[in-house]
Amino acid sequence: MRTSTTGPLPSWHDGPTKQAIINFVDRITKQNSSDFVCPEDRLAVFDNDGTLWCEKPIPIQADFLLRQIGEQAKQNPELCDKQPWKAVSEKDYKWLSDVITKHYNGDDSDLNVMAAGLLRAYAGESIETFAEKANEFLETSQNPALRRPYLTTVYTPMLELLRYLKANSFTNYIASGGTRDFIRAITEKLYGVTPEHVIGSSVALEYRVEKGIGNVFHKPLLELLDDGPTKAVRIWSRTGRRPIFAAGNANGDIQMLEFTAHPSRPSHCIVINHDDNDRDIAYTAGTEKLIDTARAKDWTIVSVRDDWSAVFADISEPAKQASA
Numbered sequence: 001m002r003t004s005t006t007g008p009l010p011s012w013h014d015g016p017t018k019q020a021i022i023n024f025v026d027r028i029t030k031q032n033s034s035d036f037v038c039p040e041d042r043l044a045v046f047d048n049d050g051t052l053w054c055e056k057p058i059p060i061q062a063d064f065l066l067r068q069i070g071e072q073a074k075q076n077p078e079l080c081d082k083q084p085w086k087a088v089s090e091k092d093y094k095w096l097s098d099v100i101t102k103h104y105n106g107d108d109s110d111l112n113v114m115a116a117g118l119l120r121a122y123a124g125e126s127i128e129t130f131a132e133k134a135n136e137f138l139e140t141s142q143n144p145a146l147r148r149p150y151l152t153t154v155y156t157p158m159l160e161l162l163r164y165l166k167a168n169s170f171t172n173y174i175a176s177g178g179t180r181d182f183i184r185a186i187t188e189k190l191y192g193v194t195p196e197h198v199i200g201s202s203v204a205l206e207y208r209v210e211k212g213i214g215n216v217f218h219k220p221l222l223e224l225l226d227d228g229p230t231k232a233v234r235i236w237s238r239t240g241r242r243p244i245f246a247a248g249n250a251n252g253d254i255q256m257l258e259f260t261a262h263p264s265r266p267s268h269c270i271v272i273n274h275d276d277n278d279r280d281i282a283y284t285a286g287t288e289k290l291i292d293t294a295r296a297k298d299w300t301i302v303s304v305r306d307d308w309s310a311v312f313a314d315i316s317e318p319a320k321q322a323s324a
Contacts, residue, residue, distance in 0.1 A: 008164045011157040011310040017270075018307065020300050021161070024268040025168050028244065035266040037244060039169035044245035045235055045256060046162070048176035048183060048200075051272050054153040054192065056281040057093040057145045059100060061178045064115075064137045066096065068121035073145045077144040084114040093144065104172035104229070104251040104286035115222060116267045118201065126182065127205070130218060134185040145281060148312065154190055158247070158272075162191050165245065173243075175235055176200040177227040177252055181218075193302040201226040201240050230257035247272065257299060269299040276305035279312075 012018040022204050028037040034190040049055035051303060058066075070088045072079060079085040085133060087095040099110045122130055142149045162172055172193050176183055180200035187193040204221040226234055232255045235243065246253075246260035249272040271294040274283050282304075284291075 008140050009157065010158050011160055011308060013280070013307055013309050015307065017300055017302055021164075021268065021270070023164070023265065024210060024245075028266050029168050031130070034125050037266060041241060041244065041265075042165075042168070042170040043173065043239060043241045043243040044165050044170045044247075045173045045175045045199075045243045045260065046158070046248070047248040047253050048174050048178055048201050049250075049254070050176070050274070051253075052158050052162075053150075054143060054155070054281065055100075055147065056097065056274075056283060057143075058096045058145075059178065059186075060099065060138070060153075061182045062096060062100075062118075063141070063183065064134060065118045065121045067137070069117050072117075072120070083110070084117045089113045091144075098285075101286040104289075111142075119220040119222060122218050127218075130181060131185045134182050138186050146312075154313070154314055155308075156310050156313050159191065161165045161247070162193070166192065170245065172195070173197045173235070174198060175226065175231050175256055177231075179203060179226065180226075199226060199231075229255045231256040235259065244268070246270075248290065249274065250286050255294050255309050256289050257280065257290075257293075258297075261297060261299070269294070269297075271299055273301050273303050275303055276308075276311065280304050 010024060027033050027035040032034060046052055049059050053060065064087045066084065068102070069085055073085040073089050077322055080322055081088045084096070085218065096114075096301065100116050102109070103111045115174055123131075123134070138150055140196075143153050146153060167173060172191070174183060174187060174191070174193055174197065176199070178200050180202050183200050184195040184198045188195065189196055204219040204223045205216050206219050207216055224230065226232075231253065240323045242262055243260045244265065244267045246257045247255055247270045248254075257271070261267050261269050271290055273287070273291065276282055291301065293299075302308075
């Protein structure tokens with residue numbers, strides 16, 4: 001399959017998928033086009049886990065929070081008989097991954113169990129110390145299956161897409177089920193997306209004055225889970241605009257893409273299908289409804305195997321040595 005090394009989206013194979021994206025951008029950016037969209041209305045929204053970076057065998061933020069839970073289990077061994085401490089101590093990535101899959105399929109029983117533990121992990125942390133710990137984790141940890149530093153599990157073709165849209169006067173937002181404050185720690189460095197353009201799940205925060213200094217601290221309470229219908233609502237409440245471009249990969253992204261695909265003006269929706277188990281981690285669990293919806297609504301389905309000439313950046317000379 002042929003790939004152009006010059007022009008837009010160089011890590012995408014030439015073909016219908018790549019051309020559909022380019023054609024859409026051409027149509028909405030040409031002044032004399034009937035589909036022209038003013039730059040201020042060129043809003044693009046991207047899911048993060050599984051869309052911009054790898055989410056298997058465990059979402060990156062879950063690994064971050066669960067390591068703190070692991071420390072709790074070391075200090076209190078009796079916790080090892082209970083979930084999620086049991087899964088963490090046994091490195092049971094299947095149970096941890098299945099929590100998210102079951103959520104995408106409408107079953108939150110295990111998610112509620114895991115959340116109860118996760119919310120205890122950083123209760124009382126200030127927003128600054130939380131960001132510092134998130135940064136340190138991301139800079140020094142790696143994907144346990146791919147054996148790659150987490151910061152190199154960004155999908156190169158999607159990074160090219162973010163840059164391509166930005167070059168054509170799009171404003172890119174991230175709309176993630178991951179927590180806003182964790183993602184904000186790294187999005188500008190990784191994606192060129194500034195913190196105010198990150199929409200995500202959030203834990204409750206509180207303002208306190210300690211030693212005469214006012215600050216904001218995390219509370220052990222989930223404020224909002226940014227997934228499913230909530231994604232569409234939050235995009236509107238945060239931006240006041242309906243996106244014209246959207247990208248997702250799981251059942252929890254359906255409503256975000258539906259909200260984008262409005263008949264009142266041009267739009268383009270893409271769905272990442274993880275069907276390459278050689279260069280990526282292939283999976284379908286938690287994506288079935290989205291793939292069926294994409295086919296029914298004629299959204300663009302991106303095959304990792306067939307549409308991307310490269311998946312991750314070359315790390316033959318990594319900047320940092322990551323630890324497991």
